[in-house]
Amino acid sequence: MNTGTAPAPAPATDPAGEGPTIAVRHLLARIGRYTFLCAVLGFFALPLLWLATAPFDDTPTITASLPQFTLDNFRALLDNPYALSSLLNSVYLAAGTAALVVTFAALAAYALSRVRVPGRDALLYGLLLLSSIVTGTATMVPLFELAFRLNLIDSRLGVILILSGGLLPAAIFILKDFMDSTPTSYEESARVFGASALQIMRHIVVPVVRPGLATVGVWAVANVWGNFLVPFLLLRGPEKAPAAVIMYTLYTEGGQADLRLLSTFSLLYSLPVALMFVFVSSRYGFRFHGGIKR
Amino acid sequence: MSAIAMRELTKVYPNGVRALDALDLEIADGEFFALLGPSGCGKTTLLRTIAGLEVASAGSVRIGERTVTNLPPGKRDVAMVFQDYALYPHMTVQDNIAYPLRIRKMDRRGRAAKAADTADELGLSALLERRPGQLSGGQQQRVALARAMACHPQVFLLDEPLSNLDARLRLEARTFLKRLQRELGVTTVFVTHDQAEALALADRIAVMEGGRIRQVGTPTEVFRRPANTFVAGFIGSTPMNLVDAEVHDGELAVAGTRLPMPQDADDRVTDGEKLVYGVRPEYLDYSPEPVPGALSGQVVVVENLGSFSLVSLDVPTGDGVMDGVGDAVGVAGTTLQVVVPEGREPEPGDTGWVVPRPGRSLLYRDGELVSTAPAPAVPTARTGVDAER
Numbered sequence: 001m002n003t004g005t006a007p008a009p010a011p012a013t014d015p016a017g018e019g020p021t022i023a024v025r026h027l028l029a030r031i032g033r034y035t036f037l038c039a040v041l042g043f044f045a046l047p048l049l050w051l052a053t054a055p056f057d058d059t060p061t062i063t064a065s066l067p068q069f070t071l072d073n074f075r076a077l078l079d080n081p082y083a084l085s086s087l088l089n090s091v092y093l094a095a096g097t098a099a100l101v102v103t104f105a106a107l108a109a110y111a112l113s114r115v116r117v118p119g120r121d122a123l124l125y126g127l128l129l130l131s132s133i134v135t136g137t138a139t140m141v142p143l144f145e146l147a148f149r150l151n152l153i154d155s156r157l158g159v160i161l162i163l164s165g166g167l168l169p170a171a172i173f174i175l176k177d178f179m180d181s182t183p184t185s186y187e188e189s190a191r192v193f194g195a196s197a198l199q200i201m202r203h204i205v206v207p208v209v210r211p212g213l214a215t216v217g218v219w220a221v222a223n224v225w226g227n228f229l230v231p232f233l234l235l236r237g238p239e240k241a242p243a244a245v246i247m248y249t250l251y252t253e254g255g256q257a258d259l260r261l262l263s264t265f266s267l268l269y270s271l272p273v274a275l276m277f278v279f280v281s282s283r284y285g286f287r288f289h290g291g292i293k294r
Numbered sequence: 295m296s297a298i299a300m301r302e303l304t305k306v307y308p309n310g311v312r313a314l315d316a317l318d319l320e321i322a323d324g325e326f327f328a329l330l331g332p333s334g335c336g337k338t339t340l341l342r343t344i345a346g347l348e349v350a351s352a353g354s355v356r357i358g359e360r361t362v363t364n365l366p367p368g369k370r371d372v373a374m375v376f377q378d379y380a381l382y383p384h385m386t387v388q389d390n391i392a393y394p395l396r397i398r399k400m401d402r403r404g405r406a407a408k409a410a411d412t413a414d415e416l417g418l419s420a421l422l423e424r425r426p427g428q429l430s431g432g433q434q435q436r437v438a439l440a441r442a443m444a445c446h447p448q449v450f451l452l453d454e455p456l457s458n459l460d461a462r463l464r465l466e467a468r469t470f471l472k473r474l475q476r477e478l479g480v481t482t483v484f485v486t487h488d489q490a491e492a493l494a495l496a497d498r499i500a501v502m503e504g505g506r507i508r509q510v511g512t513p514t515e516v517f518r519r520p521a522n523t524f525v526a527g528f529i530g531s532t533p534m535n536l537v538d539a540e541v542h543d544g545e546l547a548v549a550g551t552r553l554p555m556p557q558d559a560d561d562r563v564t565d566g567e568k569l570v571y572g573v574r575p576e577y578l579d580y581s582p583e584p585v586p587g588a589l590s591g592q593v594v595v596v597e598n599l600g601s602f603s604l605v606s607l608d609v610p611t612g613d614g615v616m617d618g619v620g621d622a623v624g625v626a627g628t629t630l631q632v633v634v635p636e637g638r639e640p641e642p643g644d645t646g647w648v649v650p651r652p653g654r655s656l657l658y659r660d661g662e663l664v665s666t667a668p669a670p671a672v673p674t675a676r677t678g679v680d681a682e683r
Contacts, residue, residue, distance in 0.1 A: 116308075185380035188347050193394040193445065194368025203393070207384040 051270065054263035062259065073264040082238045083265060086246035087272070089156075090225055093242050096160040098220040101167045102213055108168075109175035110205060114184070124173055131169035140233060147234055154236040162234070163224050171216045178212030179205070214280050225273050243269045296358030296448040296481055297323045298344060303353035305339055305505075313339040315505035316353065321483060321498075326475045328496035329485045332528070336505040337485045338453060344483060345374045345451050357448055368397075373442035374451040377458060379434045381426035387413065387437050388422040394445035412440045416474075432463045439474070450475075452484035456491055468494055489529050493517060501525045518654075523570060523661045532575045532604055535630050536658070539571035546571060546657075549609045549628060551589050553650065559657045559664045570658040577654035578632040580605060581647045582640060588647035591630060593640045603639045605632050607646055 046064055054060035055074070057067035077083050112120055143162055144153075152158025186208065190200045206213065228244045235241050238249065247269065250261045298321040305314040313336040321327045329337040342348040344355055346367035354363045362370045373394070381390050389396075391412055392405040400408070413419050416436045426434055435455070442450055455471060456464045472495050475482050486492050492499045493513040500510045501524075509521040520526035526534040539548045541563045546553045548571050555563070563569065581588065591609035607630045632648045640646050657664040 183378060183380065185376040185378050186382060188367075189374060189376055189380040189441075190393070190397075191347065192345055192367045192372065192374045193397050195397050199397065203396075204382055208382070210384075 051263065051267055054259065055267045057260075057263075060259045060263050073260045077261055077264045077268070080250075080261065082241065082246050082249070083261075083268075085239070086241055086243045087268060089240055090242035090244065090269075091272070092156055093159055093163070093231065094221040094224040096156065097163045097167065097224045098217045100160060100164040101171045101220040102217045104164070105168055105171035105175050105216055106206070106209070106213060108172045109179050110201065112172065113176050113179035114187075124169075124176070127169035128173050131166055136166075137229060140229065143230075144233055153234060154240065156235075156240060159231050159234050162230055163227060167220050167223055171220065174216055174219075175209065175212050178209045182208050214283075218277060218280050221276060222273055225269075297321060297325075297356075298449060298481060298483070299356040300340075300344075301354045301356075303340070303343065303355060304351045305336075305343055305348055306351045313505050314343065314350075317505070317507055319500060319507060319510065321481060324479045324481055326472070326495060326497045327481075327483045328492035328499040329483065329502060330489060330492040330499050330528075331487065331502035333487055335502040337487075337502050339505075340502070341374075341451050341453055341483060341485045344449070345372055346370050347374075370449075371447050372449040372451055373445060373447035375435075375438045375442050375453065375455060377454040379426075379438040379458070381434055381437055381441075383426055385425070386422065387418060387424050387426070387429070390426065390437055391418075391440045391444050393441060398445065408444055409440075412444045413437075415443075416440045431459050432467060435459065435467060436470075439471075443478070448481065450480050450482040452482065454486060455484055456486070457488070471495060490531060493529070501528060519656065519663065519665070520572075521663050523572070523658050526572050526656070526658070530574060530576075532631055532633070534572045534574050534656075535578070537571045537609075537628070537630070539569050539657070541565055541567045541569065549589055549591075551587070553587060553589075553655075554652075556655045556657050556664075557653060562664050563657070563659075567659075569664065570661075571655065572658055573650045573655040575604060575631040575633045577651045578630070578648045579651060580632045580634045580638070580640070581649065582644065583647065585647045585649055588649045589630060590645060590647045591628075593642050593644045593646050594629075596639050596642060598639075601636050603634050603636070605634050605640060605646070606630070607632065607648065 050062075050064040053064055053067045056069050056071070057065070058070050058072070059068070060073075112124065117123070147153050147158045147162065150158070152161070182205065186204050187200050190204050195203065225242075226244060228248070231240075231242050232245045232248070235245070238246065243265070247262065247265055250258050250265060252258045298319075300317060300319045303314050303317045303319075304312070306312050315336075317336075317340065319340075329340055331337045339348055343350050344357075346362065346365060346369075350363055354361055356362065357370060357372065382393065385393065388406065388409045392400075392409040395405045395408055410419070410422065413422055416439060418433070418436055418440060421429060421433060421437075426437065429437065435458070452471075456467055459467055468491065475495075484495070493516075496513060498510060498512055499516050501508045501516060503524050509516055509525045511519075511521075516525060516529050520529055520534065523536055526536065537548050539546045539553075541547075541555075542552070543565065544555055546555055546569075553571070584590070589607075589609050591607035593605055594608050595606040597604040597606075609628045609630050630648060632646075634640070
């Protein structure tokens, strides 16, 4: 016990001797760190700044600059026959896909979480691995062929089904984690009270994993919103094309990208997703009320 | 309010674990019954099998007049309070209490009234609009009890009802629970691994080990006359002293001392037989002076337990005593523990003498109690004790 206290003062004198050099090193490290952070911040902030300024600029360029303020770009965009309807198309596709993905992922994840299936984990990992290919470019040819045979070319349903198929494995994976962390005693107590499986799902499981469902829903919408290839290949005309595809058609007569329309349309294109994010996180947030004593 | 009867109840899990092994048990109407045992003994499985959350592999369960062995949990008319209470986090206290009524399709107003009534009985009226996350552990437990009470079941099943409360609250909740059960008069079965909890709460206790019932009895019976060395070691805040002994001329040779034969055992032993002598630390009297008929030894540890101390004595092994015989569970070897009232504690290193109180010592042969009475008399229950283990 006595020997233990003796060395204690020694370390205190040590840093005092090297004080200045350590302080300088700390300062340099700090400057370096902030410089790096600024560079990273700039890398991500500049495109967003362009998105905020270019739509209101008379003559937008590909760099962010102080705009000559005008709303003419929006007027010009409204003249484009497909601009606004394409946003609506995007909403159809995103909402349809999200609904399918959330419903089926919830049912599958619940089952996989609660029922002991041999090889369950292998199945999940296999699906997750394959799903990164299913909607990928690699399988576009067979998927197109499949859609053609099923008469799903130029149909929103076809796009929704193919997108859902691609998103489902990852969604099941995410939701299974939420289901796993929900104590089974919730359902068991409801069972003892006589609740049926569907009642348990509706009254207990869905409300408890609602943050997870919201996460998966938002994630599915964002995925569909940004997907270009599947609707581009499967939908023939511009009437059904979603915003991501219509954006591709915004050229001037000379074949150059029309930056005025592009920037304006980009802003309109990104707003719904951003708003949805804010809404969902404030409405469903990632709260867990407790009620299980750990 | 109903009696519960189990016959040859067996539960084998898919992985081959035999959690319940041909178990027979009767629980009387209105009884407060404890299932007690170490973890893994099958007590929770038994409770869940009564609830219907586990399906019995063989045997039957009756609640009241109905055989419920193959009924789903919702049709058994039981209510269960889970160890973690399982209150629904997204519902208010009122909705939680009313949930069983919602399942029974009672209308919204009736549900609210019934929930308010039940909450009132348990002193929860001020908390109806709160969510479970905003309640203390004790309040959560009472909400869980209220939810179970709201549907007026035949049987209450409580899984470790006190284990999630801190020590002080636990005593409070224990008294509360006992009074509530008495007032409601509903047959209640609870699971616990805490022998003190079982002794304090239950009208009768079933002590379980390895999927079998080792003894069923009132707290007094189980405490005073454990049917085997397992129960003897498990029941009591300090385990029973179990010492090797040998019969000599109608007396017992224990650690080099001759002790009188426990009364109801004397005509059931043969001369020279090797047995295990059991006596609770509470039933030993300590003396700093030599006393006739006492076991003597050196004090090694003195543990202060408030109004009394637990003294451990090293008793040297005499000639007529051998080591390593008897059930391994709780055999104290040559260490004796004795309860000494405050103010009379010895110091470690002292030599002390302990005398068993008359009529409080027991004899065990092959781990089972040697007694004239065929196992402690339990009028309504057949015990699942199996001497051939």
